[in-house]
Amino acid sequence: RTRPQMVLADKAYSSRANRAWLRNHHIKATIPIKADQAAHRRAKGSRGGRPPAFDPIAYKDRNAVERCFGQLKQHRGLATRYDKLAVRYQATTHIASIDHWLKRLT
Structure with missing residues (x-):
């Protein structure tokens, strides 16, 4: 198994526990x-800590990958996973x- 260098995720995964596990x-x-979460951190003032690192360029790549998966899932067999064998x-x-x-060629 290989460990990923970076995880790109949407806001649903921005919990403290997820970030701590990755760290x-x-x-x-x-x-x-x-x-x-940002408003709560700002309300705490200097005790709120620094915001977590965010790379907007890498996040744009995530969008391209998600769109590709969305287009692939237009095929019913992929979307419903009829084929059980990998x-x-x-x-x-x-x-x-x-x-x-x-x-896309035509």
Whole structure:
């Protein structure tokens, strides 16, 4: 197994526990902070601490990956995971990717 260098996630995963787990495993987190968490930190003043690190350029890449998955899931077999074997699911993913690529050529 390999450890990821960075995790890109949306605001739903911006909890303190998630960030602490990633920090303990030496994984960088690029997760936008929720508005209520930012307001709470500002209300605490200097005791609120620094805001967590956020890389907007890396976060834009996450959006591109999510859109790609959304387009692949247009295929019913991928969206519902009819193929239970990993090899068949991977083959279905390849076919859907080729189909998507061919549609973009025309």
